Amino acid sequence: MFQQCWNLLVSLWIFLPSYILLFCNTLVIEKLKLFLLISTIAILIYFYALILFYCLGQYQLPHKNSFRV
Numbered sequence: 908m909f910q911q912c913w914n915l916l917v918s919l920w921i922f923l924p925s926y927i928l929l930f931c932n933t934l935v936i937e938k939l940k941l942f943l944l945i946s947t948i949a950i951l952i953y954f955y956a957l958i959l960f961y962c963l964g965q966y967q968l969p970h971k972n973s974f975r976v
Contacts, residue, residue, distance in 0.1 A: 912962035916955065923951060 912958060916958055916962075919951075919955070919958075
């Protein structure tokens with residue numbers, strides 16, 4: 908499961924920014940280009956964090972009360 912999540916993160920990291928830059932270069936209005944670039948970067952960071960926390964949540968340590976001493 909962790910390997911699948913890692914592959915997803917790496918593929919998103921490689922392909923999405925190049926697509927966004929290609930899309931932003933086709934825009935003519937500079938302010939709109941800057942706004943879209945900043946908003947897409949923010950959305951990307953949010954999704955990366957969601958995927959990462961989901962993947963890390965699959966591998967939590969057992970609860971401390973489950974250990975018997």
